[in-house]
Amino acid sequence: MGLFSFIKDAGAKVFGIGKTTAEEKAEAAADKAAIEAAENKRAVAQMENMINNLGFKVENLCISIDGDVATLSGTAANQETREKVILVVGNSAGIAGVEDNMDVKIEEPVATFHTVERGDTLSKIAKKVYGNAMKYPVIFEANKPMLTHPDKIYPGQVLRIPALD
Numbered sequence: 554m555g556l557f558s559f560i561k562d563a564g565a566k567v568f569g570i571g572k573t574t575a576e577e578k579a580e581a582a583a584d585k586a587a588i589e590a591a592e593n594k595r596a597v598a599q600m601e602n603m604i605n606n607l608g609f610k611v612e613n614l615c616i617s618i619d620g621d622v623a624t625l626s627g628t629a630a631n632q633e634t635r636e637k638v639i640l641v642v643g644n645s646a647g648i649a650g651v652e653d654n655m656d657v658k659i660e661e662p663v664a665t666f667h668t669v670e671r672g673d674t675l676s677k678i679a680k681k682v683y684g685n686a687m688k689y690p691v692i693f694e695a696n697k698p699m700l701t702h703p704d705k706i707y708p709g710q711v712l713r714i715p716a717l718d
Contacts, residue, residue: 593618600642607641607698609634611655616642621649632661633695636713640666640699643711664695664715671708682714691715 597616600623604614611634614627623642629635635655643651667678675689683691693703695715700706 596645596647600645603641604638607637609638609641611635611638614638618648621647622652623648623650624652624654626654628656628658630657631659632657632663633713633715636664636666637696637699640696640711640713644699662716664713667712667714669706669708669710669712673706673708675703675706678712678714683717688717691717 596618600616601614604611610630611627615625617624623645625638625642629638635653635657638655639651639653642648665682667682669678675692676686679688679692680686689703692712692714693700695713700712706712
């Protein structure tokens with residue numbers, strides 16, 4: 554009839570044969586690590602798709618996730634692209650920090666970042682940063698295409714605030 558192959562360790566796992574509590578704990582930890590690695594891989598793929606769909610050009614983009622920190626490397630076309638990629642990754646669920654190791658082809662002035670607080674509007678932020686509430690379109694444009702409307706910001710979101718020319 555032929556040889557049937559089985560996974561050697563599956564029987565012990567299913568029936569508890571030859572397992573000790575320490576072995577079970579080690580296996581559970583390994584399973585948890587495998588699940589976390591798979592979730593991180595899926596999250597990285599989603600982030601890369603979002604970055605590509607938004608049209609941000611980064612050569613050799615590499616995103617890795619360790620816990621709640623994402624690390625970025627690659628070469629962005631310019632500083633604006635670099636900062637927007639950081640925002641896409643940092644504003645993703647489960648990410649508490651972004652370590653930026655990206656280079657840029659064209660050096661430009663670095664923007665500042667603002668974390669939206671309850672009650673913030675782009676006008677309030679523009680008044681605080683630029684001294685003129687009517688400069689809110691500058692902030693809106695600097696955060697396109699992540700922002701689709703000036704009124705659609707939320708607490709905890711991080712926005713790019715460019716220097717005025």
